[in-house]
Amino acid sequence: MGTSRQDYLDTLTSRFYGTVTITKSFLENEIYISTSKEKLIDICSYINSTFQASLSAMICNDERSLNKYFKIYYVFSLPEEDTFLIVNIPVSEQEPVFPSITPKIPAAHWYEREIKDMFGLEPVGHPDPYTLVLHGNFPDNTYPLRKDFDVQTRLPHLESKLPFKRVEGEGVFEIPVGPIHAGIIEPGHFRFSAVGDSILYLDAKLFYTHKGTEKIFETMPYTKALFLAERICGVCAASHATGYCQAIEKVAGVGIPPRAKFIRTILLELERLYNHIGDIGNICAGAAFHLGSAHGFRIREYLQLLNETITGNRYLRGMITIGGVRFDINNDLKKYIVTLLTDIKKDFKELTDIMFASSSLMDRLETTGRLPAETARGLGVVGVAARASGIGRDARVNHPYAAYREVDFDVPVFYNDGDVYARVRVRVDEVYQSIYIIEQCFDKMSEGSIKTSVKELPPYRQALSYVESPRGENIYWIMTAPDNRLFRYKVRSPSFCNWPAIPYTIPGNIVPDFPLINKSFELCYSCTDL
């Protein structure tokens, strides 16, 4: 038997008596632990190491208009227990600094830099406190997520020269790549320091697609913001829509009809399917195995046409809505879906059999871009990449939502080499699991309504929401404002957690393997850069 939620809290209060205040939220599985800057590092490292709770997100919020402080929230997720411990500290404007927990918990690395850029609060003791989100073209002292910064501010465009890290020595040369790439991919800038074909060091500059998404959320009524949520990332639209709707439904205190839960689950798994199969095609393309990529893209097309038939959009946009879903899946459509998926299962099996029997392809996949389990755990890697390194993290299991409590499925964690091959294998297995989940949903769902109405949002309520997207666990944190608006909507995408792992998998590999390794992680830029 595991430790119960209360046991954890009791241990915490006795250990840190007098320095923490524990407030239960109106939501059972979210426990807020307020403390001071002085005690922060102790408490966080205690929760992280003793409870084995991983850092799921860090959120900063400008609450000066409410209580004169900025607040920073550290969200830890307890293992084997659907509970989040949310440690929080106040930071004043006069003393805009906070202790960095990165030396103890490396997963905090990017969050702290992000907070520094967006709120102007300095993480003291951070090993690498450079700017992350705002490129050098932004004027100094621009902090977009502070409340006194207007979303429409027109800033002058400055010339920037941010230095890159490089390795120097005889025979070492530098290869710059991007941000406008040779392929049709999202923009990032990479600098390889290489000797011949072998990479010694990689420095990446991202956040080119920073669109101010989180700031725009704060300007929209909650009903419109749904459409923004769907556009955080093109290819995880259903996940982001579900995450947003769940957050709103939680703060409003409404449950959705069971049928809607099943339909959402079907959509989320369809999203995983077209992504995973498309990614496998992409990985084949990266390994110059064009037969695999052609078939992969072909099957993905069938799935996207199916998406369009069900939702009216090839990326599943416009179907999931606050309180449920907008359209039903009738019997004819259901039959069509089930038949198509049965065909795809066979088609896909034939494709992967050919792939894994091809020694030229296997040679490229195996042992390439290895991510050791310890590195993955330390950096807080999530999703397919974590599972391929043997870490069984999956929000559908750890924190069930939609109809995932009612269906049965396996999470593959037995390919634990952490190489490109393992990441392909995990995806292949998950394709079958997704189809299995969809079939179960159709069997189990009963007739009934597909939407409940949500009207008024209570102001200043906070809630977490989580979804396992095709790329991994998405975490959202919401705080409502008066007049049905959002005070803050924080989006923590899986790619944000996984990007810092990439440079660790590159050294020792050859330059042509970089696109392959990158594709095997299938990181998204848009939902990282926001």
Next chain:
Amino acid sequence: MFTKFQKSFQTGVVTSSYPYEKEPAPFRFRGRIEIDNERCKQCNICVDVCPTGAYTWIEQDGKRYLQLSHAKCVFCGICEEMCSYKAIAITNSFELAATHKEDLLTKAGFDTKESVEALGKKLNEKIFSVFKRSLHVREVDAGSCNGCEWEFVALYNSPVHDLQRFGIDVVASPRHADCLLVTGPPTRNLETALIKTYHATPEPKMVIALGACAGSGGIFSNCYATKNGIDNVIPVDIYIPGCPPRPQAIIYGFLLALDRVRK
């Protein structure tokens, strides 16, 4: 080896026949929006609910009309759902591209006397006369959500759409390109890269703005980190509305683009 051939033969030809033949979008697909100004009671609900501010009121001959910009629309469908007077109809027509933003107002698409099928037959001919058999495209992501990219990848890489059958190819460098296909609002962090790419492309060149973001900033407009459409940064020849535009809608945009270059 045998299994590889077997798989390919069994699969057969999967390429779509658009635009040589009509290929209607699925029933639920949300495309061109039509407004019935007779039915409209001017209740303003569409203006209120539209997430991108695509609706405005205009005065013409002393009367007030509802006007919609397809360049701004993200095709969420909420306006049609909310209108109690059935004055807004979302059709499933996806042939929306236009050479001028004004053409995307109220009634999108350009008024062609020719049917799309006829246009399709002329495509190879046109490419031949203008760019001598081929059109080389460089795709530039100026901060998209990745949706528009995936659609272009689907168009280019997937055997179902196979863009190369029209003699259109994607090149690795803007220096080899005749055409830039740009997505994204664009973002501030990519503005410089976009301008540099534009200048690196040799004349004659054309620019296609792909998607709501590139056309108007879409849902990301009026923000410190974005501009309201790429035409605020570089000149645009063709707008292809959609969020994202489906592959067939992009093919239609190319048809139109080639028409324009010929002038």
